Amino acid sequence: MVMQTIPKKRCAIYTRKSVEEGLDQEFNSLDAQREAGEAYIASQKANGWVCLPTHYDDGGYSGGNMKRPALQQLLADCEAGLVDIIVVYKIDRLSRSICDFADLSKKFDEWGTQFVAVTQEINTATSAGRMMLNILITFAQYEREVITERVRDKMAASRKKGKWVGGSVPMGYRVENKKLVVEPEEARVIQRIFQRFIEIQSPALIAQELNKDGIRTKQGKVWDKPHIYRILSNHTYIGKVKYKGSICEGEQNAIVELDVWNRTREILALNEPVPRQTKRMETIAPLKGILRCGHCDCAMMPTYARKNGKRYFYYLCSRDSKRATSTCPVRQIPAGEVERITREQVVKMLQTPTILIKLAQVLNLPAEKIAELFKEIFWQEISPGEMNRLLHLLLEKVEVHEGKLTVEFKSSGIKTLMEEIANGEETD
Numbered sequence: 001m002v003m004q005t006i007p008k009k010r011c012a013i014y015t016r017k018s019v020e021e022g023l024d025q026e027f028n029s030l031d032a033q034r035e036a037g038e039a040y041i042a043s044q045k046a047n048g049w050v051c052l053p054t055h056y057d058d059g060g061y062s063g064g065n066m067k068r069p070a071l072q073q074l075l076a077d078c079e080a081g082l083v084d085i086i087v088v089y090k091i092d093r094l095s096r097s098i099c100d101f102a103d104l105s106k107k108f109d110e111w112g113t114q115f116v117a118v119t120q121e122i123n124t125a126t127s128a129g130r131m132m133l134n135i136l137i138t139f140a141q142y143e144r145e146v147i148t149e150r151v152r153d154k155m156a157a158s159r160k161k162g163k164w165v166g167g168s169v170p171m172g173y174r175v176e177n178k179k180l181v182v183e184p185e186e187a188r189v190i191q192r193i194f195q196r197f198i199e200i201q202s203p204a205l206i207a208q209e210l211n212k213d214g215i216r217t218k219q220g221k222v223w224d225k226p227h228i229y230r231i232l233s234n235h236t237y238i239g240k241v242k243y244k245g246s247i248c249e250g251e252q253n254a255i256v257e258l259d260v261w262n263r264t265r266e267i268l269a270l271n272e273p274v275p276r277q278t279k280r281m282e283t284i285a286p287l288k289g290i291l292r293c294g295h296c297d298c299a300m301m302p303t304y305a306r307k308n309g310k311r312y313f314y315y316l317c318s319r320d321s322k323r324a325t326s327t328c329p330v331r332q333i334p335a336g337e338v339e340r341i342t343r344e345q346v347v348k349m350l351q352t353p354t355i356l357i358k359l360a361q362v363l364n365l366p367a368e369k370i371a372e373l374f375k376e377i378f379w380q381e382i383s384p385g386e387m388n389r390l391l392h393l394l395l396e397k398v399e400v401h402e403g404k405l406t407v408e409f410k411s412s413g414i415k416t417l418m419e420e421i422a423n424g425e426e427t428d
Contacts, residue, residue, distance in 0.1 A: 006046075006048040007048055008048045008049075009047070009049050009084040009085050009114075010052050010082065010083055010084045011037075011050060011052060011083075011085045011086075011087050012056055012077065012078075012083040012085070012086055013033075013034050013037035013051065013087045013088070014056045014057075014074055014088050015030040015033040015037075015055075015056070015057045015088070016030075016033075016057075016059075016061060016071075017029045017059050017060065018061070018062055018063065020060035023059045030059055032089075033088070033093065034057070036089050037051075037088070037118055040116070049085065052082075056073060058071060063093065063094070064096050065100070066095070074086065075104075075107065078113045081111070084114065085113070085114045085116055086108075086116065088115075089119060090117055090118075090120060170236050170237075171186050171189065171190060171231070172186045172190040172236075173187075173255075179251055180252035181252070182252070182253050187255045189210070189215060190237055190256065193206055193210075193231055193232070194237075194256050194260050195260070197232060197267065198263055201267055203225045203228035203229055203232070204324055206223075206228050207223035207225060207228055208324045208325055210223045210324075211324055222324070223324055224323055224324055225321075225322060225324065226322055235247055235250075237254065237255045237256040238254045238255075238256055285302035285315075286387070286388035286392070287335075287342060287391065287398060288302050290395050291338065291397075291398050292397050292399050292400070293317040293318075293320070293328060293400060294399040294401035294404075296328050297319075298318050299318050300315040300316060301321075302316075303315075303332075313335035314332045314333065315332065315333055315335055316331070317330055317331055330401070338398075338400065338405070342395075342398050343391070345405065345407045346390075350374040351371075351374060351376075353367075356370050356371050356374075395408065395409060395410060396409060
């Protein structure tokens with residue numbers, strides 16, 4: 001008589017809780033979900049079910065999206081063939097979104113992974129189980145959307161009544177009994193900012209003064225221009241609440257007098273650098289998104305200055321532009337100069353034999369073919385617009401240091417360019 005061995009089915013238990021409240025308890029919701037899962041797996045021991053020791057627990061994560069570390073680890077293990085069955089307490093622990101669940105179901109089918117909900121008797125190995133799963137997940141999404149609407153409506157009603165509904169507490173206030181209460185010492189800093197702005201009209205200088213006097217933001221950071229601008233535009237300081245473009249009376253006491261606020265608004269309107277309806281940048285900036293400041297490790301953004309009716313274009317260190325005092329040795333560089341140097345570097349490197357050999361090895365293409373593409377006539381015939389597109393196609397980044405510029409290529413971009421040219425020749 002031949003004994004038939006039952007193949008083992010590796011079971012992974014996934015648990016989730018939307019809020020972090022209660023997770024510090026000795027036995028919390030995640031523990032209860034896992035215990036129920038372990039008991040269910042034990043009841044299926046005769047069918048070869050074995051519980052994996054790995055814990056896939058997401059505490060404090062919403063089921064409305066897939067951005068959960070334990071879930072991503074679980075999916076990676078399923079794809080690697082390490083999991084046969086996923087066990088959850090209820091289906092909404094895995095997801096509350098129909099779209100996400102549809103994607104997950106497709107992946108589970110591809111990987112040969114089953115899905116079981118302990119309390120709802122759902123098993124995707126059967127057609128009845130798959131039908132029940134679709135019905136229940138539809139109701140789960142409906143429930144989530146109803147809850148979201150209720151919370152949103154409640155917050156909207158509270159804001160219209162001027163109530164504090166949570167979030168980042170603005171400097172000058174503290175929260176007591178769910179209400180904003182004036183913090184005298186911080187309030188004096190806010191009043192100083194508004195008064196100094198009326199006097200000197202320079203957020204950068206105000207930030208410098210505050211930093212020099214050892215005053216820090218509510219988060220304990222140094223002051224910069226954007227932070228000063230945010231304070232000057234915050235209706236909370238005149239006892240108001242801004243909600244979706246509407247200004248409502250707030251419950252909190254004002255810190256700034258209304259005439260000071262109005263004068264601030266007038267100055268800000270006069271100093272508006274560009275009319276709101278105009279485009280921020282009308283010029284083509286070929287190195288936008290590529291050029292980086294090597295000193296501050298940040299993007300360099302295109303900008304311009306006007307002098308005697310003429311525009312002068314620059315790339316500006318985005319991090320340094322927010323500082324009250326400039327500390328970046330690069331700071332800003334003329335656009336024409338850095339674009340010219342970059343083009344020259346690209347042409348020079350793509351005509352260097354050693355570079356061509358390395359590219360040929362990476363792309364698995366003959367070096368002669370790449371050299372033929374980038375010969376001198378190619379650079380002579382290329383238009384400025386095509387050159388700009390080429391830079392974005394070929395370059396991963398261009399990094400500027402004090403007195404130095406480095407260029408990093410995208411090998412995939414060169415391959416794409418060669419394929420485009422080859423396709424164009426075939427069409428011709």
